[in-house]
Amino acid sequence: MKKIFSFFTIFSLCLLMSGNINAKAATAPPDVESEAAVLMDVNTxxxxxxKNENKPMxxxxxxxxxxxxxxxxNAKLDDKVTISKVPPTAEGTSIGLREGEIYTVNDLLHGLLLExxxxxxxxxxxxxxxxxxxFVKMMNQRAKALGATNTNFVNPSGLYEPGHLTTAHDLSLMLKEAIKNPTFVKICRTQVYKFPPSNLDGNEKWVSTKDELIRKNSHFEYKxxxxxxxxxxxxSKHTFTGAAEKDGHVLIVSMLYSQSKQNYFPDxxxxxxxxxNNYEPIKLYGKGDEVANYNVTKSLTIPLVATKDxxxxxxxxxxxxxxxxxDIKNYLAxxxxxxxxxxxxxxxKQGDEILDSTVTVKGKDLCGLKLASNIDREYKGLLPSSTAYKNIKPFxxxxxxxxxxxxxxxxxxxISFKKKQSIIKQKYNNMAQ
Incomplete structure (x- = not known):
């Protein structure tokens, strides 16, 4: 009877933890109209x-x-920017900047991202x-540093020019980095922004978001x-890159060459x-968690912490x-x-990165992970606790x-010798007199 009970217990656990047992039929990804598209998980x-995610467009x-x-x-939000003669001549969408006007970086970022x-x-x-x-050189250097290796920028605005290209994958990497900055997110979520009165004529400029997923009460508002x-x-037709967050899970969608905004917002x-609905990130290790120990010597073991989630x-x-x-983490091992x-x-020192490691899941490499010491350690040649040091010290x-x-x-x-010499010398001098 005990054998039967053990068999069914083990069998039940296998069913519970097996990654090959589907709880429900897999859901197929949706079709999208854009020529290239990516759905990226931010955490991983x-x-x-x-779809054509590495095609330059x-x-x-x-x-x-x-x-x-x-x-x-590279700039502060309250930096003052005096408009030169170049920006007022920009083609395409503009807010009508004039040479000699002075606005802050914060003002201009709202005009950039909203309007x-x-x-x-x-x-x-x-x-x-x-x-x-x-600036264009800086753009391309930063793109390469982010891993956006199929990107080449020619201008800072996106006006169509030969050779000004990126991919849906690269665009996702850039937005992934940008949303780490809370100011970027805050500006993108702003509905309407009013510029201060112009220092030239006192006129005010207004800008508003063009992102229908964020615009309140729009037909495509996405909570x-x-x-x-x-x-x-x-x-280039319509392009879009956006991030969404649900219960702490952040995803990015990027789409290039969509025929209509009536298509790309719903897509x-x-x-x-x-x-x-179909994916979930599982945290295996948290930044700062003690995850391992490393034997430096037979008598010294260093506790190690993860430097990132x-x-x-x-x-x-x-x-x-x-x-x-x-249970899922136990199964992933x-x-x-x-x-x-x-x-x-x-x-x-505590917190210094001292070792490299590789995280594996089910025997396969997942990612690299820098490990930091969780204690201070100062090397002094001979360890204070060593027997040799204890024996040498009394000697x-x-x-x-x-x-x-x-x-x-x-x-x-x-001193005694010098005194005797002094007495003898004095006696000799007295005899000579």
């Missing part, structure tokens, strides 16, 4: 859905995500880069929308819903309903493979005392 960077005003990112990284104003893009490019050409940027030129919503994206269809996150390093003579003290004693005895003899 994993592509849930891709014209990004139109989604370019301004990079322009905003560089501005936020998609090309004159604001050029004004910010000159302020941050010193010139348009230098999980977090931030985004639209774009359009006659040659974005369909992709977001598909991601939220580590997530694994699961397809919820692969698991039984209501299965706990703990994450492990940290530490790369050996000689730390025997190293000194470091050094005894030797020091002996040397001092010999010095004192010698010094006393020298």
């Amino acid at each position: 960077g994993e592509i849930i859905y891709g 014209a990004p139109a005003s989604t370019t301004k995500v990079m322009t905003a990112l560089l501005t936020l990284e 998609s104003a090309n004159d604001c893009a050029e004004a910010l490019a000159e302020h941050v880069g010193g010139s348009m050409d230098n 999980y929308a977090l931030a985004g940027k639209t774009g359009y030129t006659t040659l 974005a919503i369909k992709l977001f819903d598909y991601g939220f 580590v997530y694994y994206l699961i397809n919820k269809n692969d698991y039984k309903p209501n299965i706990s996150e703990t 994450p492990k940290i493979q530490i790369k050996d390093a000689n730390l025997e003579k190293a000194s470091f 050094v003290i005894a030797l020091s005392i002996a040397v001092i004693s010999i010095f004192l005895v010698t010094f006393r003899k020298y």
Whole structure:
């Protein structure tokens, strides 16, 4: 009877934790009209859905995500920007900037991200880069640093020019970085913004969001929308990149070359819903969690902490309903493979990154993870607790005392000798007289 009970217990656990047992039929991703599209999970960077995701295409005003990112990284919001003669000549959408007007970086960022104003893009490019050409170099360098290797920018606004290209995947990487900045998100979520009166004529300028997922009471308002940027030129057609958040789960959708906004806003919503309904990030390790120990010597073990959150994206269809996150993690069996390093003579502080590791899930590499020490350690050559140090210390003290004693005895003899010499010399002088 006990054998039968044990068999059914083990069998039930296998059913519960097996990733091969589907709780429900898998849901197919939706069809989207745009020529290229990506649905990305932000926590893992994993592509849930891709369509021509690495095909270079014209990004139109989604370019301004990079322009905003560089501005936020290299300028202060209250910086004053004096408009030169160049931005007022910008083609396409503008807010009518005039040469000699003075606005803050914050004002111009609202014009850039809400109204998609090309004159604001050029004004910010000159302020941050010193010139348009230098700013474009900064854009391309930053894109490459983010892993956007199929991107080449020619201008800061997204106006159609030969060679001004990105991909749905690269665009997602740029927005993924931009939404880390709370100011970027705050501006994208602003409904309407009023510029201060112009210093030239006192007129006020107003801008409002063009993102229908964020615009209140729009036909396409999406309650999980977090931030985004639209774009359009006659040659690039409609473009879009946006982020949405539901219960802490953040997704990004990027689409290039969509024929109509009547298509790309609903398509974005369909992709977001598909991601939220079918996928879930499981946190394997949290930043600051003590995750391993490393033996530096036979007598010294260093506790190690994770330097970032580590997530694994699961397809919820692969698991039984209501299965706990703990059971899922047990099934995934994450492990940290530490790369050996000689730390025997190293000194470091708590929080210093000291080792590299690889996180594996079900025996397969997931990602790299830097590990930091959870204690201070100062190397002094011989460890204070060593037997050798304890044996040497009394010897050094005894030797020091002996040397001092010999010095004192010698010094006393020298003083006595000098006194005798002085007395003899005085007697000799008296006899001579």
